[in-house]
Amino acid sequence: MDRILQSLIDIVGEKAVSNHAEEIWYYARDPGVMPPHEPDYVVAPRTTEEVQRIVQLANRERIPIVPMGNGMALTGLVIPLKGGIVLDMKRMDRILEVNERGRYVIVEGGTSQGKLKSYLEDHYPHLRHSIPDAPAATTIAANVAIHGQGRLTQQYGFNSDMVTGLEVVLPTGEVCRIGSCSMGPYWFSKGPTLPDLSGLFLGWLGTTGIITKVGIRLYPRKKMRDVEIFVTDRDDLVADIVYRVTHTEMVEDITVWFQPKPLMFKDNNHITIYLTGDTDEELEFKRLMIWDALREFIDSKDGGFMSVQPLKPMLLEMPQRGIAAFADVPKGGGFEYSGPITLVDQYPMYAEKVKQLASKYNVVYAGTARIISGGHAMMFGISFAFNRADPDMIDRVRRAVHEATEFALDLGGIPWKPNIHEQKLAMERMDPNTLRLMKMIKQNLDPQGIMNPGNWEVG
Amino acid sequence: MYDLKHDEKVCATCPSADCLLKCQYMEFEQDEAHEEMMKLIRGEDCRVLHECITCYGCEEYCRRGNHPFYLICERREEMGILTAPRPITNQWINMTQMQGKQKVGAVKERVMSFCFLPQLPLMGSGEIFKDLGWSFVFGAEFMCPAVHTHFAKMSVVKERLPQVLENFSELGVKEVICMHDECYGTYTSIAPAYGMEVPFRPIHYMDYLYDRLEELRDRIRLLNIRAVYQRPCSSRLSPQKLHRVGEIFRMIGVELVEREYQGENALCCGEIPRAIAGFRAASDIQRRNIQDMVDAGAQYCVFNCPACQTTLSERVVKFGLKPVHLIELCKMALGEIEMED
Numbered sequence: 001m002d003r004i005l006q007s008l009i010d011i012v013g014e015k016a017v018s019n020h021a022e023e024i025w026y027y028a029r030d031p032g033v034m035p036p037h038e039p040d041y042v043v044a045p046r047t048t049e050e051v052q053r054i055v056q057l058a059n060r061e062r063i064p065i066v067p068m069g070n071g072m073a074l075t076g077l078v079i080p081l082k083g084g085i086v087l088d089m090k091r092m093d094r095i096l097e098v099n100e101r102g103r104y105v106i107v108e109g110g111t112s113q114g115k116l117k118s119y120l121e122d123h124y125p126h127l128r129h130s131i132p133d134a135p136a137a138t139t140i141a142a143n144v145a146i147h148g149q150g151r152l153t154q155q156y157g158f159n160s161d162m163v164t165g166l167e168v169v170l171p172t173g174e175v176c177r178i179g180s181c182s183m184g185p186y187w188f189s190k191g192p193t194l195p196d197l198s199g200l201f202l203g204w205l206g207t208t209g210i211i212t213k214v215g216i217r218l219y220p221r222k223k224m225r226d227v228e229i230f231v232t233d234r235d236d237l238v239a240d241i242v243y244r245v246t247h248t249e250m251v252e253d254i255t256v257w258f259q260p261k262p263l264m265f266k267d268n269n270h271i272t273i274y275l276t277g278d279t280d281e282e283l284e285f286k287r288l289m290i291w292d293a294l295r296e297f298i299d300s301k302d303g304g305f306m307s308v309q310p311l312k313p314m315l316l317e318m319p320q321r322g323i324a325a326f327a328d329v330p331k332g333g334g335f336e337y338s339g340p341i342t343l344v345d346q347y348p349m350y351a352e353k354v355k356q357l358a359s360k361y362n363v364v365y366a367g368t369a370r371i372i373s374g375g376h377a378m379m380f381g382i383s384f385a386f387n388r389a390d391p392d393m394i395d396r397v398r399r400a401v402h403e404a405t406e407f408a409l410d411l412g413g414i415p416w417k418p419n420i421h422e423q424k425l426a427m428e429r430m431d432p433n434t435l436r437l438m439k440m441i442k443q444n445l446d447p448q449g450i451m452n453p454g455n456w457e458v459g
Numbered sequence: 460m461y462d463l464k465h466d467e468k469v470c471a472t473c474p475s476a477d478c479l480l481k482c483q484y485m486e487f488e489q490d491e492a493h494e495e496m497m498k499l500i501r502g503e504d505c506r507v508l509h510e511c512i513t514c515y516g517c518e519e520y521c522r523r524g525n526h527p528f529y530l531i532c533e534r535r536e537e538m539g540i541l542t543a544p545r546p547i548t549n550q551w552i553n554m555t556q557m558q559g560k561q562k563v564g565a566v567k568e569r570v571m572s573f574c575f576l577p578q579l580p581l582m583g584s585g586e587i588f589k590d591l592g593w594s595f596v597f598g599a600e601f602m603c604p605a606v607h608t609h610f611a612k613m614s615v616v617k618e619r620l621p622q623v624l625e626n627f628s629e630l631g632v633k634e635v636i637c638m639h640d641e642c643y644g645t646y647t648s649i650a651p652a653y654g655m656e657v658p659f660r661p662i663h664y665m666d667y668l669y670d671r672l673e674e675l676r677d678r679i680r681l682l683n684i685r686a687v688y689q690r691p692c693s694s695r696l697s698p699q700k701l702h703r704v705g706e707i708f709r710m711i712g713v714e715l716v717e718r719e720y721q722g723e724n725a726l727c728c729g730e731i732p733r734a735i736a737g738f739r740a741a742s743d744i745q746r747r748n749i750q751d752m753v754d755a756g757a758q759y760c761v762f763n764c765p766a767c768q769t770t771l772s773e774r775v776v777k778f779g780l781k782p783v784h785l786i787e788l789c790k791m792a793l794g795e796i797e798m799e800d
């Protein structure tokens with residue numbers, strides 16, 4: 001038997017490792033448009049110690065190793081570009097501790113968003129986390145590793161800003177704790193007031209270490225949640241509308257979206273505003289504040305609140321499954337997006353670009369922006385749907401997404417969960433000293449270059 | 460082109476100007492109301508063009524055969540006055556466009572029209588509608604375009620309604636049971652007001668319900684409940700059918716409790732005023748309306764229009780009332796739907 005396979009079996013047991021064709025086929029790809037590449041092995045560890053031993057083995061043998069959550073980032077980040085081991089983290093899914101008064105939770109590195117959500121609902125009904133709209137099986141550690149955003153991002157920042165501590169297996173095999181948990185039993189701070197080392201792992205797309213435990217902040221779960229949609233047919237008003245709504249400091253999430261179909265959505269920008277409250281009075285007061293904040297647009301007839309009652313069951317879902325339904329517009333269930341982070345002021349240019357690209361590449365589009373930290377920035381998702389059985393359409397989407405990212409970066413935006421081509425585009429535009437610093441960090445943490453190679457590869 | 464039949468001479472000699480005098484959303488003295496109407500007729504700018512929340516009420520208040528509400532809509536459109544914000548107005552126009560996605564069942568001479576309301580197909584089932592079987596139509600192609608009057612888009616009504624009538628005509632149907640109150644109002648009020656010929660006999664679903672309940676009398680279990688009726692804006696176009704509510708209630712053992720906002724004095728569900736007059740105005744209408752239901756001691760709030768039901772259900776539940784559509788209420792009496800405790 002293959003020596004490395006045997007070593008992996010020795011670490012995790014026979015059932016948790018495979019080099020069979022079925023698994024190799026499956027782990028060679030993600031649901032996006034990046035071309036597949038096969039791993040040599042797939043391993044599913046259960047403990048930090050197992051992860052550590054696998055990393056030590058990979059170091060000894062100089063085998064690439066790619067940590068994977070649910071593989072849903074869509075941008076090929078878990079495709080093993082240079083083969084080696086895909087480390088499927090999903091079996092490490094225990095919820096280790098909830099500190100109720102400290103409002104944080106510690107979970108293992110493969111714990112899914114769905115599991116934490118239902119656990120909190122069952123055991124801590126006053127607490128919630130910032131759940132993204134990704135499928136419920138996606139993982140919390142991966143989400144912070146790519147600077148994801150969730151339902152509470154408008155209020156509290158990127159999901160990675162909510163990290164309260166990390167346990168990481170470094171590329172050289174050492175287990176390292178980051179934040180207050182490096183000095184004591186509590187996981188309340190990822191960095192402050194110490195040097196904040198969490199930045200060595202967050203946003204690195206699994207190229208600097210494997211997160212085996214993560215602490216994240218929890219937030220009050222109000223008894224009621226409601227939603228309003230403000231619509232305007234003027235792209236140029238969106239940033240101002242968002243500015244006024246965020247000024248109230250009364251809303252949970254804000255997303256802005258537009259799509260040509262169904263016809264009820266044609267030609268309008270939809271600003272979905274979520275509200276929470278413990279009583280009807282609280283909710284109604286907030287609603288009133290928001291209506292008043294937007295009075296001017298209503299009076300000028302440029303914008304107004306649409307009837308939302310029939311859409312509520314879909315809109316109030318967490319995660320919102322309706323988002324995935326977009327993938328089936330051209331039939332064949334695929335969608336891909338570029339999601340640069342940029343200033344809300346640039347909304348009109350982005351909105352225009354999405355429509356241009358859709359027409360140039362003859363693909364179905366949807367534009368969605370999620371507001372970050374009270375309007376400091378937005379993630380602008382330029383999404384295109386495709387039929388998985390149509391290679392030509394896939395190629396058109398790939399090119400459209402690439403052009404969208406180029407456009408965004410040229411306007412001063414930064415890429416979110418960039419695929420390897422987008423990473424290259426980003427690095428081409430980066431200050432050379434910043435690049436040198438990134439290189440220094442990577443070389444020191446991963447001298448053999450085994451962690452998710454091909455990604456954030458500074459030349 | 461279709462022109463509104465509104466006889467200005469009748470207004471000129473109108474002793475009451477009830478149309479605007481009775482309006483629940485604007486205050487007028489008698490002389491003012493009359494003068495306002497005359498300004499409207501002359502095509503001058505006036506208060507009503509800016510303040511009317513489109514409750515349809517004046518169509519009912521005018522007992523002299525005129526069409527004050529349609530005239531308001533016409534004048535607003537002529538003068539480019541939008542009632543609701545432009546994106547909302549266009550949203551309604553876009554989403555109700557005919558796209559060839561209509562559903563047509565095994566149509567007989569008598570057909571049920573579910574308009575374009577997704578709640579209605581489910582209601583048109585069971586013992587009451589058994590004889591009609593699959594004789595139904597649904598979709599934008601069969602939707603009464605009356606909703607666009609709220610947005611002062613009479614041009615859309617005049618463009619689409621003849622097409623809807625033509626679509627029915629092509630099916631060769633003789634009688635259309637209007638499951639949506641507003642369809643009945645459209646065929647019996649808007650169409651004649653614009654001189655459009657309706658190629659079938661419209662039947663109000665309440666008439667149909669009443670007749671069927673007569674036939675099924677021995678199967679009715681009296682419900683013994685107290686209920687209020689939420690009158691929709693559309694019923695102002697067919698006030699002659701209002702009596703059916705009380706008659707149907709009596710047949711199935713439902714006490715129609717008296718309240719302030721009933722009959723001519725009814726308040727609308729608030730959804731359209733929300734878009735036109737804003738949150739405060741709509742909340743005020745809804746609050747007064749629901750408080751009135753509660754004060755009247757009702758257990759159930761009975762809806763005629765599924766759109767009102769969607770708008771108000773969550774709110775009435777918060778006040779301890781049970782929301783139910785009139786058809787569902789009848790099905791409860793026939794034992795087809797469980798009564799909630």
Ligand SMILES: Cc1cc2nc3c(=O)[nH]c(=O)nc-3n(C[C@H](O)[C@H](O)[C@H](O)COP(=O)(O)OP(=O)(O)OC[C@H]3O[C@@H](n4cnc5c(N)ncnc54)[C@H](O)[C@@H]3O)c2cc1C
Nearest residue numbers: 069070071072073077132133134139142143148149206211
């Ligand atoms: C319909 C849909 C909606 C979405 N909506 C959102 C949304 O609202 N917000 C949002 O943020 N995202 C969204 N996404 C994108 C994505 O699914 C999420 O960000 C999700 O959290 C990714 O998790 P995953 O477990 O699938 O990550 P993966 O794709 O498995 O991994 C992502 C990256 O993290 C690395 N990684 C994985 N686990 C670890 C670990 N333990 N340690 C170190 N690195 C690791 C991987 O190597 C890879 O680089 C959406 C996706 C879809 C399909």
Ligand code: SF4
Nearest residue numbers: 470473477478521527
């Ligand atoms: S519309 Fe009717 S009620 Fe009003 S003024 Fe004319 S005739 Fe009188």
Ligand code: SF4
Nearest residue numbers: 482511514515516517
């Ligand atoms: S439609 Fe209603 S609000 Fe408008 S004028 Fe007539 S009665 Fe008044």
